Amino acid sequence: GAVVSQHPSWVICKSGTSVKIECRSLDFQATTMFWYRQFPKQSLMLMATSNEGSKATYEQGVEKDKFLINHASLTLSTLTVTSAHPEDSSFYICSARGTSGIYEQYFGPGTRLTVT
Amino acid sequence: GQNIDQPTEMTATEGAIVQINCTYQTSGFNGLFWYQQHAGEAPTFLSYNVLDGLEEKGRFSSFLSRSKGYSYLLLKELQMKDSASYLCAVTDSNYQLIWGAGTKLIIKP
Numbered sequence: 001g002a003v004v005s006q007h008p009s010w011v012i013c014k015s016g017t018s019v020k021i022e023c024r025s026l027d028f029q030a031t032t033m034f035w036y037r038q039f040p041k042q043s044l045m046l047m048a049t050s051n052e053g054s055k056a057t058y059e060q061g062v063e064k065d066k067f068l069i070n071h072a073s074l075t076l077s078t079l080t081v082t083s084a085h086p087e088d089s090s091f092y093i094c095s096a097r098g099t100s101g102i103y104e105q106y107f108g109p110g111t112r113l114t115v116t
Numbered sequence: 117g118q119n120i121d122q123p124t125e126m127t128a129t130e131g132a133i134v135q136i137n138c139t140y141q142t143s144g145f146n147g148l149f150w151y152q153q154h155a156g157e158a159p160t161f162l163s164y165n166v167l168d169g170l171e172e173k174g175r176f177s178s179f180l181s182r183s184k185g186y187s188y189l190l191l192k193e194l195q196m197k198d199s200a201s202y203l204c205a206v207t208d209s210n211y212q213l214i215w216g217a218g219t220k221l222i223i224k225p
Contacts, residue, residue: 034213043217044159044203093158103211104149107158 003027004096006108013084013115020080021111023094029074030096034105035067038091050077084115118142120216122204127222128194136189136202136219144209150178150189151203153218159203162189191221199223 003026013019023033035047035056048069050056056069068080077096081088091112095105120140128134140148147166151159165171165180165187177190189202204216 044215046215049212091156097211103146103207104161104164105213107160110158112156 002098002104002106004030004094004106004108006094006111008111009109010112011114013113015085015115016083018080018082019084019113020078021092021094021113023077023079023096023108025075025096025106028096028098030077031074031099032097033071033077034095034097035069035077035079036093036095038093038110040091044093047079081113084113086115089113089115118206118208118214120204120206120214122202122216122219124217125220125222127224128191130194130196130223130225132194133190133192134194134221136191136204136221138187138189138204138216140185140187140204140206140214140216142206142208142214145182146207146209146211148178148180148187149205149207149213150176150187151205153201153203155200162202194223196223196225 005024007022031052033050036044038044046059047062048056048058050069050071052071052074058064071077091110093110095107097105122138150162152162153159163178170179175192180187201218201220203218206214
């Protein structure tokens with residue numbers, strides 16, 4: 001149980017275009033999902049916390065107008081990178097938190113974004 | 117502020133034992149997690165400690181001392197596939213997960 005999927009697993013896009021990444025909890029309901037970014041050889045950086053039915057909470061330094069997060073249902077959150085630039089190229093990982101027990105975060109497999 | 121410290125990199129020999137330390141200073145405490153992350157992949161859950169003491173799970177064990185703000189992950193009978201980054205993370209009073217920067221473990225034959 002507790003499987004999180006992400007789609008796509010990798011994407012290449014041109015500078016100036018937008019890219020949408022989906023994160024789904026497959027066998028549980030996730031009221032809270034998290035979006036992380038990780039650059040090569042660096043640690044996870046939390047971008048935002050997404051609660052179902054409400055606006056996402058962004059970490060300091062993360063542009064909310066550039067990284068649009070929608071958490072419309074208990075099993076789906078989306079991250080849209082708008083007007084992507086080469087510096088947005090990174091590994092984007094989502095996680096979903098369970099609603100009971102130890103509140104462990106279950107991670108999706110990640111999406112590798114390359115902006116050319 | 118909230119802070120989690122762990123060594124940046126460690127090297128160990130195949131078949132040996134290695135201990136990765138983690139110290140934390142957070143606003144409240146609701147548990148400590150260890151995750152393993154192989155290069156290019158997402159983190160995977162290893163262990164969870166909320167009470168003081170040692171939790172053993174196969175070749176991996178995790179220890180917690182809440183009074184000292186300290187934990188360690190112990191890996192026994194190291195295998196080459198254990199080469200990865202190990203992330204320490206603490207859940208604070210708001211159930212937010214605070215991440216350490218990770219320890220890159222290099223296993224040599």
